[in-house]
Amino acid sequence: MRRVVVTGLGAVTPLGIGAEQVWKRLIAGESGIRAIQNFDVTDLPAKIAGQVPQGSKADGKLDLNEWIPPKDQRKMDRFIQLALVAATEAVEDSGWMPEDEEGRCATGVMIGSGIGGLQTIFEGSQQVLEGKIKRLSPFFIPSALINLASGHVSIKYGFKGPNHAVVTACATGVHAIGDAARLIQFGDADVMVAGGSEAAVCPLGIAGFCASRALSTSFNDEPTRASRPWDKDRDGFVMGEGAAVVVLEEYEHAKRRGAKIYAEFAGYGLSGDAYHITAPAEGHEGAFRAMKAALRNGRLNPEDVDYINAHGTSTPLGDDLELQAVERLFGDAARKLAMSSTKSAIGHLLGAAGAIEAVFSILAVRDNVAPPTLNLDEPSQPSVIDRVAHEAQSRRIDVALSNSFGFGGTNASILFRKAA
Amino acid sequence: MTDTAEITKQVKEIVVEHLGVEESKVTENASFIDDLGADSLDTVELVMAFEEKFGIEIPDDAAEKITTVKDAIDYIVKQKAA
Numbered sequence: 455m456r457r458v459v460v461t462g463l464g465a466v467t468p469l470g471i472g473a474e475q476v477w478k479r480l481i482a483g484e485s486g487i488r489a490i491q492n493f494d495v496t497d498l499p500a501k502i503a504g505q506v507p508q509g510s511k512a513d514g515k516l517d518l519n520e521w522i523p524p525k526d527q528r529k530m531d532r533f534i535q536l537a538l539v540a541a542t543e544a545v546e547d548s549g550w551m552p553e554d555e556e557g558r559c560a561t562g563v564m565i566g567s568g569i570g571g572l573q574t575i576f577e578g579s580q581q582v583l584e585g586k587i588k589r590l591s592p593f594f595i596p597s598a599l600i601n602l603a604s605g606h607v608s609i610k611y612g613f614k615g616p617n618h619a620v621v622t623a624c625a626t627g628v629h630a631i632g633d634a635a636r637l638i639q640f641g642d643a644d645v646m647v648a649g650g651s652e653a654a655v656c657p658l659g660i661a662g663f664c665a666s667r668a669l670s671t672s673f674n675d676e677p678t679r680a681s682r683p684w685d686k687d688r689d690g691f692v693m694g695e696g697a698a699v700v701v702l703e704e705y706e707h708a709k710r711r712g713a714k715i716y717a718e719f720a721g722y723g724l725s726g727d728a729y730h731i732t733a734p735a736e737g738h739e740g741a742f743r744a745m746k747a748a749l750r751n752g753r754l755n756p757e758d759v760d761y762i763n764a765h766g767t768s769t770p771l772g773d774d775l776e777l778q779a780v781e782r783l784f785g786d787a788a789r790k791l792a793m794s795s796t797k798s799a800i801g802h803l804l805g806a807a808g809a810i811e812a813v814f815s816i817l818a819v820r821d822n823v824a825p826p827t828l829n830l831d832e833p834s835q836p837s838v839i840d841r842v843a844h845e846a847q848s849r850r851i852d853v854a855l856s857n858s859f860g861f862g863g864t865n866a867s868i869l870f871r872k873a874a
Numbered sequence: 875m876t877d878t879a880e881i882t883k884q885v886k887e888i889v890v891e892h893l894g895v896e897e898s899k900v901t902e903n904a905s906f907i908d909d910l911g912a913d914s915l916d917t918v919e920l921v922m923a924f925e926e927k928f929g930i931e932i933p934d935d936a937a938e939k940i941t942t943v944k945d946a947i948d949y950i951v952k953q954k955a956a
Contacts, residue, residue, distance in 0.1 A: 525894030529915075589926065592918040 458635045458719040459873050461708050462548025462701030463813050464540035464649070468504030468694050468800045470514035472543065476810075477817045479799075480825045481846045485678035486800045487692050493657050500669035502677040503655045504694030504801030506536065529593040530606060531571030536697035536806075537603035537651035538610065541565065545611060548701035549713060550645055552612075560644040562615030563604040564634040565651060565699060566626040568805030568860070571598030573656040603651050615643040623860030624765075626650045627698065627808025628868050632722035635702050644707045649699035649809035663693060666732060670768065681802075682829035683766035683795035684773045684841055691767040694801030698809035700816070705873075717819045720853060720869040721752020727863025734859065737782070738775035741765070741857060744865035745783050752869045754853065757787040759869070761824050761849075763811045763856040766795025767802050774835045776857065781837060792849060794842035798828035808858035808866065815854040816870050822851050878951050881928070885946050888923045892916065902944040917941075924950060 463473035468486025470476055479486075486504045495501040509515030518527055521539045530538070541563075545551075552558045574597045581590055596602050601619035608617050616637055620630040627650030634648035654660075663669050670690040673680035681692040708715055725747060727740035734740065749756065762780060766773050773795075781788050796814050803810055814825055823846055830843035840847070853871040886900045893910050906912040906920065921937045924930070924946060930953045932940070940946050 523894050525892065589922060591922075592915040596915075 456639050456641065457705035458638045458702050459705050459708050460700050460716040460719065460816050460870070461550065461703045461713040462544040463716065463816065464542065464544030464547065464699040465696070465810060465813055466506055466516060466536045466540045467696040467698070467803070467810055468506060470507055471511070471516050471539065472514055473547070473813055473817070475514045477814065480796060480814065481823055483826055483828060483845060484799065485828060486694070487677040487680055489677055490655065490660070495660070498660050499664050499671040500660055500693070501674040502680055502692060503660070504692060504696070504803070505655055506696055529597060530602065531574040531597045532653035533567050533571060533651045533697070534597070534603045534606055536653055536695065537565050537649070537699065538606055540649060540651065540697035540699040541607040541647055544699040544701050545647060548703070550701060550703070558612050559614045561613040562617060562634070562637060562643040562646050563607045563613055564616070564618040564620065564630045564646055564648045565603040565607060566620030566622070566630040566805055567600045567603060567651050568621070568623045568626050569652065569654050569659065570600040572654050572659050574598045576656065576658045607647055613647065616646070622864045623862060624802065624804050624807055625858040625860035625864045625866045626805035627810065627812065628856060628858040628866035629724070629808070631700060631702070631809060631812050632724070632866060632868050635719045635722060638702055638704050644704045646702045647699060648702055649697065650806040651697035652804040652806040653695045654804060655693055655695045660693060668732070668769065669693060679829055681768045681798045683764065683768045683798050683827055684777065684833045684835070685830050686832050686834040688768045688770060688773065691769055691797065692801035694803040696800070696803045696810060697806050698813045700809070700812060715873045717816045717870040718873040720871040721748045721754060722869070723747025723749070723751055723867045725865045727865070729863050732861050734772055734775050735863065738779040740863060740865045741776055741859060742779040742783055744867040745779070745855065745857065748855065748867035748869050754869065756784040759787070759791065759853050759855050760851040761815070761818050761854040762791060762793040763815045763818070763854065764793050764795045765857045765859045766827070767797055768795070772859070777835060777837055777839070780839065789838045792824040792840045792842050792847060794825055794827040796825050798826070798830070808856065811856045811858065812868060812870070815856040818851050819854050819870050819872055823848055824851065878947070881950050881954065882947050884927060885924065885943060885950065888927060889920065889943060892920055892923055900943055902947065903942060905942050907941065928954065930954070
């Protein structure tokens with residue numbers, strides 16, 4: 455089987471933009487959760503979110519005009535804009551700019567989103583309701599479609615390989631990166647630009663998740679305390695927006711061109727719950743099987759894993775069930791394990807969550823650092839697993855595993871290890 | 875507002891804004907697609923912007939014939955005079 459390595463990273467998150475900078479802030483224990491100011495939240499029970507800070511690139515913030523010409527911004531929903539920024543960073547970081555047709559045809563894109571152009575659809579619907587149906591923009595549909603993130607990235611760089619998009623709710627990011635790695639393993643591509651993007655911090659998005667009682671509502675006055683995975687006072691997730699993209703590359707291809715290698719893709723597993731549309735199954739057995747499948751795929755044993763980036767959304771039910779599934783799978787090996795939820799710092803980026811958490815797992819492997827779980831003051835359930843409460847830890851991390859689970863009962867786990 | 879010079883000025887402003895091109899390039903003979911980098915969807919959006927700005931309706935068969943800045947100005951001037 456062909457080996458796959460990571461040669462580029464891009465991140466647009468509530469902790470700013472630029473993978474290295476976001477990572478630094480994450481390790482320092484900073485939070486990107488703030489009060490929502492872009493729209494009226496008076497009637498919404500949840501009034502906070504992880505939002506990408508606005509400002510110049512030089513300050514690690516996002517000014518879209520620095521990345522995308524204004525005339526093109528109008529043709530794409532924010533989720534596509536964020537994906538394009540993250541992909542630009544990742545591609546430039548990798549240094550892979552194919553100069554011949556063969557190279558372009560061997561380079562593909564697989565960027566997914568959980569929801570896609572929600573705000574665009576909302577605004578289009580409003581126009582229709584206001585009797586302006588004939589004023590609907592010709593860019594309405596291409597702005598809202600999920601696979602247009604992959605489309606725009608391919609058009610920008612001329613990448614003519616597989617062009618694909620994943621839609622599996624909050625598991626999107628892991629599925630995109632895992633499936634993209636397989637396309638390289640199977641020889642469909644030599645390089646894949648893969649990840650996830652989400653921009654659902656809008657009235658319809660917040661209201662929708664409020665209606666399904668998924669969001670935290672008790673910490674509106676203390677936003678940075680709201681996302682508290684495994685803590686006894688957790689009361690739901692905090693929505694975040696952003697995008698993360700990685701460049702995956704066949705190992706020999708990367709070596710030949712002297713690319714910088716962050717880590718190696720080391721396994722991928724998928725499962726379905728076949729249980730409930732939003733709630734995880736008993737004992738999170740779907741998560742158990744996804745992790746087990748990833749280990750089997752990577753020919754690794756539980757004791758080989760040093761760090762887990764948990765799905766850990768800060769919802770009352772899910773966090774402890776995931777913990778139980780990890781304890782059951784890892785047995786005695788759980789004692790040496792570090793497991794944290796970086797959603798405590800940036801919130802839940804839905805379709806981008808698995809992608810940004812893959813970036814964090816890759817950097818944890820590179821730097822031998824486990825990022826912290828903020829706000830874990832008192833766990834609702836004790837465990838032998840070190841959940842890296844409050845402060846990052848320096849520890850040997852050869853192999854990291856990242857979990858993502860989505861509505862509909864879809865689960866995915868991915869493994870990265872130090873590149874030999 | 876209805877005189878040709880004013881319409882010309884406003885048409886050019888819309889083209890500059892929607893196509894993100896420099897004003898100097900928006901000459902009367904410039905073709906939206908060949909000279910100003912528009913694609914077929916851009917031209918649909920441009921026609922909608924003209925309709926909105928000048929309060930007129932441009933049917934599809936007429937819109938198809940508007941391919942240059944001058945075509946747009948002539949069409950709008952004629953509509954406003956009618």
